[in-house]
Amino acid sequence: MSVPELPGHLIPRHSPHERWLKGHVARMCGLDHERFPGSQPVSFSSKDLQKLESHDFWVCEKSDGIRVLFLVVLTPDQPDEQVVFLIDRHNTYRQILGFVFPHHENPRNLLRNTLIDGELVLDVDPVTKKETMCFLAFDCLVIDDQNVMTKTLDKRYGRLQEWWYKPYMRMLRDHPHTAETQPFAVKIKDISLSYHVEKVFNVDIPNLHHGNDGLIYTCVNTPYTPGTDNNILKWKPPSENSIDFKLVLRFPPLASNPREPDFHAKPLFLLHIWCGDDRGVPRYEQYDDMYVDDEEWERMKLSGEQIDDRIVEVHWDFNINRWRMMRFRDDKPHGNHKSVVDKIINSIADGVEKDALLARSTAIRNAWKMRQGQPPGPPPQQGPPLRGPPLQQQQHHQPPPQHQQQPKRPPLVPPNVEIRYGPLAKSPWSKVAGPTMIAGMMR
Numbered sequence: 001m002s003v004p005e006l007p008g009h010l011i012p013r014h015s016p017h018e019r020w021l022k023g024h025v026a027r028m029c030g031l032d033h034e035r036f037p038g039s040q041p042v043s044f045s046s047k048d049l050q051k052l053e054s055h056d057f058w059v060c061e062k063s064d065g066i067r068v069l070f071l072v073v074l075t076p077d078q079p080d081e082q083v084v085f086l087i088d089r090h091n092t093y094r095q096i097l098g099f100v101f102p103h104h105e106n107p108r109n110l111l112r113n114t115l116i117d118g119e120l121v122l123d124v125d126p127v128t129k130k131e132t133m134c135f136l137a138f139d140c141l142v143i144d145d146q147n148v149m150t151k152t153l154d155k156r157y158g159r160l161q162e163w164w165y166k167p168y169m170r171m172l173r174d175h176p177h178t179a180e181t182q183p184f185a186v187k188i189k190d191i192s193l194s195y196h197v198e199k200v201f202n203v204d205i206p207n208l209h210h211g212n213d214g215l216i217y218t219c220v221n222t223p224y225t226p227g228t229d230n231n232i233l234k235w236k237p238p239s240e241n242s243i244d245f246k247l248v249l250r251f252p253p254l255a256s257n258p259r260e261p262d263f264h265a266k267p268l269f270l271l272h273i274w275c276g277d278d279r280g281v282p283r284y285e286q287y288d289d290m291y292v293d294d295e296e297w298e299r300m301k302l303s304g305e306q307i308d309d310r311i312v313e314v315h316w317d318f319n320i321n322r323w324r325m326m327r328f329r330d331d332k333p334h335g336n337h338k339s340v341v342d343k344i345i346n347s348i349a350d351g352v353e354k355d356a357l358l359a360r361s362t363a364i365r366n367a368w369k370m371r372q373g374q375p376p377g378p379p380p381q382q383g384p385p386l387r388g389p390p391l392q393q394q395q396h397h398q399p400p401p402q403h404q405q406q407p408k409r410p411p412l413v414p415p416n417v418e419i420r421y422g423p424l425a426k427s428p429w430s431k432v433a434g435p436t437m438i439a440g441m442m443r
Contacts, residue, residue: 004066004122004133006331007183008086008094021085021093025071028113028142029149029226036091037141037226038069038117041216042340043347044235048217049360051233053367056220057194058153061204062234063136064211065121066331070135072101072114082110086120090333098181102171104144104163112145114164117224120184123209133184134210138191140164141224149224156224161188195365198358214240228340238351239318242326243344244335245271246284247312266297271314271323273341274334282334287341290314291322311335316348 011018022034029037051057069087084096103109118137124130140160141149148156165188172179192200194217205212219231236242249267254260269292272284290312292300300307311332314323336344366376 041232041234
């Protein structure tokens with residue numbers, strides 16, 4: 001399935017309006033910087049199975065969409081005017097028209113400053129094939145002028161439902177015509193207790209109308225953490241774990257003149273890893289190469305799209321032990337940082353298959369029950385999707401039981417990610433020289 005284009009009116013970069021909005025969000029969140037305040041998960045590896053036993057986690061499907069923050073602004077000098085924005089991972093702001101969010105205590109008043117975490121997806125009707133854009137909310141940082149980042153996930157999720165979503169749905173029920181002005185639908189994402197992962201696989205994911213990209217586990221008892229959060233785990237089957245690199249093309253020389261590049265030949269597809277910024281300038285180093293067969297290369301040329309110098313998502317193909325392209329990631333300003341790449345490589349080499357995840361559910365449930373001072377009880381029952389886990393009772397910290405021995409799967413061969421070509425100097429074979437259009441393909 002495809003991912004949606006971001007709607008709304010783009011606030012000009014570095015404009016006074018954007019600077020005010022970034023400062024406003026930083027003040028709302030109590031941050032000392034104006035970067036994108038959203039949290040980022042880490043990749044799941046085998047050691048995280050024990051983490052799921054030792055701590056309470058919620059789990060949901062990982063939607064194939066665009067990560068955004070949903071910002072509601074009620075300016076002090078205009079308390080009767082509410083403005084809504086989307087913030088993407090580039091930290092750009094887009095104003096969205098058509099939404100109104102009432103206050104949870106008095107629907108005649110407006111909800112005050114609020115920042116919601118979620119993602120935009122394209123739902124496709126299985127019968128009519130009609131596409132509908134939808135914002136799926138799964139967490140909140142600030143709601144009605146109250147910073148809730150230090151609260152636990154169950155409290156944040158409760159506020160999200162009671163203070164933001166339910167008043168909004170009551171407004172739509174009482175005034176259905178208001179939905180006509182809205183550019184997309186708004187929902188809260190279904191979340192389950194971590195040991196109900198079989199229900200997520202067998203009920204939630206098959207009933208989705210949008211693409212799925214794995215699972216997300218989030219620790220219940222930890223605060224919201226901007227940037228990389230080790231308490232948010234992104235699970236995919238090892239063969240589907242992916243990494244974002246910057247793609248750089250290197251063309252071979254002409255046979256007749258080795259000093260000139262042959263722009264009609266198939267180039268090398270080099271993957272460069274982001275090493276952070278050096279005085280505001282992104283620094284990349286060559287990491288490896290990507291395999292592209294002749295048929296794929298012909299499709300790339302026919303697409304007319306720019307290929308070079310774009311962020312590309314790749315996965316490790318165990319059949320050929322090479323990186324293969326999945327898609328371009330124009331929604332991301334950079335590839336994955338080298339520290340993140342190291343963790344994803346570990347997840348590929350030390351990943352957890354679906355069967356092993358399901359087999360651990362009983363031990364995870366028993367450990368959870370013991371922390372609550374409850375008997376383990378029968379195995380999890382499958383049922384309809386939940387609107388969200390119940391608020392957690394007071395935790396009784398007890399050591400988790402020893403998990404049952406699970407059958408071992410055959411070890412995976414770790415990717416060979418050595419640099420095959422070594423560092424390359426600036427070259428006329430890359431995008432910095434030659435025509436901008438070759439064989440109908442933007443370079």
